[in-house]
Amino acid sequence: MTWSPQPPTAAAPPTAGTGRSRVPAVIAAALFVPALVAAKILVLMTEKGGRCLMYGGCAPFPGVVFLVLCGAAALAMVSALAAPARLRGPALGAQLVLELCAVGLVLAFP
Structure with a gap:
């Protein structure tokens, strides 16, 4: 009886869409505070x-x-950032919509 080693199994390559929502989520979070500051400055520049x-x-x-x-x-x-790949896109969309609503709220109240 001879022993023949099995070829090493390679891990499945990551799919192309796995990192597509992580970087934009971090960028959107990083730009959220500057967007709020810019919105408040724009509101204060109006006459009201x-x-x-x-x-x-x-x-x-x-x-x-x-x-x-x-x-x-x-x-x-x-x-x-942490959800399974199929839920990352909707979570990113929700994040962007919620951030836009918060900036809109700042724009609505001087």
């Missing part, structure tokens, strides 16, 4: 925003809604 800044009397900012949006966007980013 300047008047609100100088004299007060503006509608209160819905902080709880903003924090919920930011928290949901953070959870979507974690999902886009």
